[in-house]
Amino acid sequence: MDELIREILARPEAGGEVTVRGWLRTARHAKKVSFLEVFDGSCMAGIQAVAGPECARFEDEVRGLGTGCAVEAVGELVDSPGQGQRFELHAREVRLVGGVDDDYPLQKKRHGFEFLRTIAHLRPRTNTLGAVLRVRDAASRAIDDFFHERGFVQLHSPVITLSDAEGAGDMFRVSTLDPSNPPRDDQGAVDYKQDFFEAPSYLTVSGQLEAEIGALALSRVYTFGPTFRAENSNTSRHLAEFWMVEPEVAFCEIEGLADLAEDFLKSVFRQVGEKCEDDLAFFDARIDDSVLSTLEHVIEQPFERITYTEAVEILEASGRKFEFPVSWGADLQSEHERFLTEEHFGKPLIVTGYPKGIKAFYMYCNDDDQTVAAMDVLVPRIGEIIGGSQREHRLDVLKRRIADQGLPEEEYWWYLDLRRFGSVPHAGFGLGFERLVQFMTGMANIRDVIPFPRVPGNASF
RNA sequence: UCCCCGGUAGCUCAGCUGGUAGAGCAUGCGGCUGUUAACCGCCUUGUCGUAGGUUCAAGUCCUACCCGGGGAGCCA
DSSP, rough: OOOOOHHHHHSSSSOOOOEEEEEEEEEEEOOOOOEEEEEESSOOOEEEEOTTSSTTTTTGGGGGGOOEEEEEEEEEEEEOOOSSSSSEEEEEEEEEEOOOOOOOOOOSSSOOOOHHHHTTTGGGHHHHHHHHHHHHHHHHHHHHHHHHTTEEEOOOSSSSSSTTTOSSSSSEEEEOHHHHHHHOTTSSSSSSSHHHHHHEEEOOSSSHHHHHHHHHHHHHEEHHHHHEEOOOOOTTTTSSEEEEEEEEETTOOHHHHHHHHHHHEEEEEEEEHTEEEEHHHHEEEEOOOTHHHHHHHHHOOOOOOEEEHHHHHHHHHHHHOOOOOOTSSSSSHHHHHHIIIISSSOOOEEEEEEEEEGGTTBOOOOOOOOOOEEEOOOOEEEEEEEEEEOOOOOOOHHHHHHHHHOOGGGGGGGHHHHHSSSSOEEEEEEEEEEHHHHHHHHHHHGSSSSSSSSTTTTTTO
């Protein structure tokens, strides 16, 4: 395969023949020379192919090229006499590989993101979406690298599950039964015994419980895969299908988990910052001018750590009028989280020790019997980006909490078994991958940081 | 799901207190001795989201619905 534009632009010096294949971002035709801005998606920058009358098919083909055309250009790589680029390609030959009809919807001018979502098959060719997808890829790689460097094993958790074990939100049903005429049992209820899995089945809302199985055998595991929520959430921070990262660590308590979360974010930001310098500079210039300073903040500054109780005290002492009142025992609202991370501390913040009444049954109950070893990482602009906890590993306490919350103990038989057979303290967290990409790029809407967003009422493409 | 805002040309938008629709860009054509989201000239483009209603007259006012955006809840 030929060099990508990214590789050509990284050459130490000009010289030699190169071949560039890609799409035209724009074509500028002057009297005797055409400037073709070719990009191939390998980096933010394109390469300028310069074609004059000596170029093959100049009059009959090159002069008619326009935005969107797929081309192959062959010629010499030379130092550019013009401003704005180091090298350019003096084309000996330009070949039209694929033309465009004149209703090609992408212009060189800026489009609204709303419109671009309606042409999701073409939007990766825009500067912004191209940069998003490269940053997304770099972040994905950085996550895998981070965990593997620390001895984690990636666990492939199932996408289809039988029960809503965590109690986290509405689930999508998976079935092969005929929806218009399902088989019925004696009571007239739908007979899932005849369904594919012989039981009601759903798309996963979390790989956490499976990750706990992995951690209690392999010590350190993480899952990284698609997750589904059938909730009618219409916000710029929610998707019905999103990717979640869930590490789970044996012999780890809440402080160790907070350390892991902080190291994790710092490491991923550092690696993406190194790999995607141009893309992040683009986001800083065109999308949100706090992108680069945020990157630096996350990497350089230690995260603030406070308890839920301290958070409530700070909020109460702030003198700020909140829409939702602050009181010990109530969950922190978005406005509270944003005040703390954006205004009070001005940097990422780790909050631990939430009241047990507002958190899930599997979280480790602290000695005060009032709070659990839960942990949220809050960041400016996004709010909660990571949520996690030390897990309750004591069988008797876990059974009591399941009973307290009115959950059916028999459905958690294997989860309880893990507490009967060599139980150890363990902890883990979940990170919404798209929220991380949003945080890194400054993109306002989560639908623009995933190639094919699924939201209520829309799963096009 | 709730609250607020919006839907006008392919795109981005303007259109005041109702008087039969406009600009830039894109497309097409022509020009320009190297351009940088090039520039200059000419041309084309509309069931003004949908359905009703008020009025001599509705893009403009009213009602309902659909779609989108922002915020909230839920959460990741």
